[in-house]
Amino acid sequence: MTFVVIEGIDGSGKSTVISLLSRLLPRVYVTREPSSSPIGRLIKEWALREGTADPRVDALLFAADRIEHYKREIEPRLREGYIVICERYVESSIAYQGAAGVPIEYIKFINSAVPKPDITVILDVDPEVAIARVKQRGAAEKYEQLSFLKRVRGIYLSRAAEEGYPVLDASRPAEEVAKEVARLIEKRLGSRESTS
Ligand SMILES: Nc1ncnc2c1ncn2[C@@H]1O[C@H](COP(=O)(O)OP(=O)(O)O)[C@@H](O)[C@H]1O
C-alpha cells in the first residue's frame, strides 16, 4: 500500500508515463484527478470548459472532488494492498489555482482533509515543448496557454525544492522517465520492507 502521485504541467507526459509504469510494477491501481465522480464530471464539463466566476470556485471544486476520490477510491485500494498511482493531486491545485491567483494557504487549508502521498514525482518539461505536444491533441483546454503554464511550472519547481519532491526531466523518451519513476517507487518499497 503505497500512494504515488505523478504531477506536471499539461503535456509533460503524465498519462503516457503512468500507462508504462503499470507494466513495470506489480499490483498497480491507476487513477486520476479530476476523478470520474459527479464532481469530477462537473469540473470537466463545466468548470474547465465554460469557466467559473472566480478561481476560488475551481479550487473548491477540485478539493471537493479530491476528498470524495480519496475516501471512495484511493483509500479502499490502498487498504487492499495496491500501489495506487494517481495522476494529479493536491500539488495540482497549489500549482494551477495558485497560478490563477488563489492564495496558497487557502488551497492548503481546503485540502487538509486528505493525507499526503508517500511519493510525489514532478515531471518537468519546458512549457513550449508541452504545448507543442498537446496541440496534437486538438483544441487547447482552459489552462493550456504558454504564459499560464510557465507560472504553473514555476510553482511546481519551488514546491519541489521546499518539499524535496524528485523532479524528473520529462523531455526524454517516456520509457526512460517511466523506468526512473519505477526505480523511485521500488526504492521506497524496499526501504519500507527493511524497516518493518
Ligand atoms: N516523453 C515524451 N516524448 C515525446 N512525446 C511525448 C512524451 N510523453 C508524452 N508524449 C506525447 O505528448 C502528448 C501528451 O502526453 P500525455 O501523456 O497525455 O501528457 P499529460 O498527461 O501530462 O497531459 C501525447 O500525444 C503523448 O503521446
Ligand SMILES: Cc1cn([C@H]2C[C@H](O)[C@@H](COP(=O)(O)OP(=O)(O)O)O2)c(=O)[nH]c1=O
Ligand atoms: C487536479 C487538478 C487539475 N487541474 C487542471 C489541470 C489540467 O489543465 C486540467 C485537467 O484536465 P486533464 O485533461 O485531465 O489534464 P491533462 O491535460 O493533464 O491530461 O485540470 C487544476 O487546475 N487543479 C487541480 O487540482
